[in-house]
Amino acid sequence: MHKQTRAPWWRTGGGIALIGFGLVAVFYVLREHYEHARGALRYALLLACPLMHLFMRRGHGGTTGATRCHGASPQAG
Secondary structure, three states, X not given: OOOOOOOOHHXXXXXXXXXXXXXXXXXXXXXXXXXXXXXXXXXXXXHHHHHHHHHOHHHHOOOOHHHHHOXXXXXXX
């Protein structure tokens, strides 16, 4: 049997609409409150590194980088 895969949420009609509304909302908030947003930018930059580590770990395949780089299998101890 074939597995039926679901499309990611951002490729569905509701996801595209949600992203569109979000972009419009961000535009208007930044337009009206630019000085406040500029003050929060330094905190966004500080949060960028931990958030990237949190969300980007899915691409590592579940093994540590050291075992994958040296060609050793994870079971080899």
